[in-house]
Every structure is written in structure tokens, then in C-alpha cells.
Amino acid sequence: MSEYHIPVLLEESIDGLSLRPNGTYVDVTYGGGGHSRLILERLEGGKLVAFDQDQDALQNLIDDERLIFVAHNFKYIKNFLRYHGFDKVDGILADLGVSSHDFDQPDRGFSFRFDGDLDMRMNQSAEKDAVKVVNEYEVSVLGRIFREFGEVQNWRNLAQTIEQARSNQKIVTISQFLKVIERCVPARVEKKYLAQVFQALRIEVNNEMDALEAFLESSLDLLNPGGRLVVISYHSLEDRMVKNFMRSGRVDGKSEQDFFGHYHLPFEVITRKVLVPGEEEIARNPRARSARLRIAERTEHGRA
Ligand SMILES: C[S@@+](CC[C@H](N)C(=O)[O-])C[C@H]1O[C@@H](n2cnc3c(N)ncnc32)[C@H](O)[C@@H]1O
Secondary structure (H helix, E strand, O other): OOOOOOOOOHHHHHHHOOOOOOOEEEEOOOOOOHHHHHHHHHOOOOEEEEEOOOHHHHHHOOOOOOEEEEOOOHHHHHHHHHHOOOOOEEEEEEEOOOOHHHHHOHHHOOOOOOOOEOOOOOOOOOOOOHHHHHHHOOHHHHHHHHHHHHOOOOHHHHHHHHHHHHOOOOOOEHHHHHHHHHHHOOOOOHHHHHHHHHHHHHHHHOOHHHHHHHHHHHHHHHEEEEEEEEEEEOOHHHHHHHHHHHHHOOOOOOOOEOOOOOEOOOEEEOOOOOEOOOHHHHHHOHHHHHOEEEEEEEOOOOOO
16 A cells, blocks of 8 residues: 655654654644654653544554544644643644645545546535535636636636536536546646646635634644744745744734834744755655745744
8 A cells, every 4th residue: 555645844844843852742734644753753741732634644543642633624723722721832833735645545536647526625524525616616706716726827718618518517527627627728738737726626625725824823822932833835825824924923924013113023933944855855755846844933922
């Protein structure tokens, strides 16, 4: 059986947490447990709370009494941590996106390499799947999704093509979808184009940007001063939001001055320049290619 997921920027991200051996840490994207395993190896006492909304991640659970696993969306991080008795933590790691396991499962619908249902849900019990988005969204909303979440150049044409086709027949499989959009796909860059289209749909299906925003906002309240926020992202939308948030304490990047005109930034940015995988890592794991790692440390200041 192929590996569930090869961890990306593993040493760099866990070093970035600057672990205290008895601290409390959170890995909000457990996946195959690659990052969690290294955190546990480096802790002595301490605790690790791990989140994953994908039921398949449960098959990778590490048998360790210091690990608490929460099978839910990380946007609810604050509520679940409180439920487990934690008001504050010493570090939070997020390795965003979809696991290789999901990309490689034809029936999960994430990849245009296979046929299967247009699903794309990370949480298999979620109500919204890609069939719903493709068949039920208004054409203008569909267009906006392709433009904003996929940076698809011909987004308007693509959305209109889909709207026309679905009025004849519901689009439910990947092969059907690919046939419908065939004439929108530019020559020579087919793979890149399809990756953008599939990324856009996936982000919408899983409400990824909303979840990331809610999670980042919560991290502000949850981290002890000196605690680290470590985020690995895989596309520019995510990376921009993370960068803005770490610099200003707000996802829109606009930090606020107090009455005296001072900025009290809630984070000190540790990675002045974003960290990316080296050639050796990319050769070993091509999926690491788009990874971007950012690290920030919580200051003593309150919310911006
Ligand atoms: C890139 S993988 C993480 C891989 C992991 N670091 C490892 O080394 O095995 C991202 C994981 O986060 C999960 N995930 C993504 N968004 C989530 C969310 N909003 N809430 C909970 N889990 C999420 C996905 O299901 C996936 O398993």
C-alpha cells in the first residue's frame, strides 16, 4: 500500500515550534500523523491535541497517551480545546490542504487523473460536495469561485459552459465534468489549468478560506506569550492570508493603532522571508513543490 502522506518541511516546521518538552501543542492537520509523530518524539511530558476532519486520518492514530485526537474541523479549535480543558497552548501547527491519500483515492474526487464522483469533501459527512457546487450554484457565483480560488483566466467562459451543459444533464462524475469543460481548456497547459479548476472547486466545497480565517483568529487567543504559530500553505491565497495575519494580527493585513498612534503587534514574525522546500525534498516528494512555511511568535500584546 502506498504511504498515506509524506510530511512536508518536517524538520523546519517542528523546529519552528521551538518546543518546550512539557508544553501543550496542537497539530490542526493530523493527516498521516507525520508532523505529530515528531512533536511527540520531542516532547517529554507535555500534551498534543490533533485535529483532522477526514475520517480516514483515524487509521493513522499514534498510540500515545499524550495525544488527544479531535475528529472535527479546525475552525472550532477554541471550543474543542476548552472542552478538553485547555485555555492556552504553547504552539500550533497547521499543514494546510488535502492529504496525498485523498488525492490518490479515485472515489474521493479530488484528482482529474481518475474518474469517480465529483465529491471533493475532506469531511465525508459534510453536506456540500462538488456535484452540488457545479450543478446548483448560480453562474455568477461559480465564475467568482474560479476567478478567486483558482485564478482561472477564462472564468466567465468556464462558468457559462458549465451552466449550459448542466441544463441538459446533471454533471456527477469527473469524466463527465472534463468532457463538459474540454473546450475551455487551453492547449499546452492542460494540467495546470485543470489543477486550478479543481483547486477552486475544492476550496469552495470545503470552505477552506473561511476555516483558515477562523482558525487564525482563534490562534491569537489561544497562544501563550512566546508560543509559536507555524503554518505550511500550498497556494497563494492561503499564503497571503497567513502572511497578513502574522504581520498585523488581522487577515486583511491592516494593523490598528492605539490612541497614542502605537502599533501593538500580537505576533513577531520569525520567518522574515518565507521558507520553501529545497531541491532535494522536491525531488523526493514532488508534492512539496508549492509549500510555503511561515512562523510567528505570540507577543504579550492583545488583539490588534
Ligand atoms: C497536508 S495534510 C497534513 C499532513 C500531515 N501533516 C502529515 O504529515 O501527515 C492536511 C490534512 O488536514 C486536514 N484538514 C484540512 N483542512 C482541515 C480543517 N479545516 N479541519 C480539520 N482538518 C483539516 C485534511 O483532511 C488532511 O488530512
